[in-house]
Amino acid sequence: RFYQVPSFGQSTICSFSHNILEMKKLAARDFEDILQCCIPCVEGLLPLADLLYLSMYWHALTKLHMHTDSSLAEFRLVTTSQM
Template sequence: MLVVDLMHECELGTWKALFTHLIRLLYALPGGSRLVATLDNRFRQVLTFGNGVIRRFANNTSEMKRLAARDFEDILQCSIPVFEGLFPTDHDAIIQSLLYQFAQWHALAKLRIHSESTLTLFEDTFKKLCQKL
């Protein structure tokens, strides 16, 4: 269940693949270029947070050029409000739920110290994420 290298296998692997897939889905919708432009605009509007916790996003986040693992982590942490309402209503709820589960799993995976309750929550979140993926 626990990956050996969270940065490469999750942030640069699974999350990057999911983000790429979501952008491709946006392009496939009617007015897809406009939707992706809206996505990029929303990422630009996200303010920085803390000392290097959430950094400023590029003007064209959807192109994913010159992004490091920390940038993909920031994209994941900010993705729920950014993607909100871009997909048709019936699909939007599913995608929002998927993004929430992925963000929750990622946050639990990054914890440095676990208790019995966090491990139980981590296992439950992993099962839910697997079902959604």
């Protein structure tokens, strides 16, 4: 299903190969593209969608340049949340 996701912009989201599991030597931007495009690709698989949401939320928290006590508390909450 990832192969059916169209590319977006010149350098925003590149097109995926036929089999995403066989992609080798992934860069950080590749992981980010996979996270951004994976929810439509796994539509209907609710438990997996919840896990993907938490992964994207965790990824967004890690991209903050400066952490405060409240952001660190939120980071701990997301990291230890039970599904």
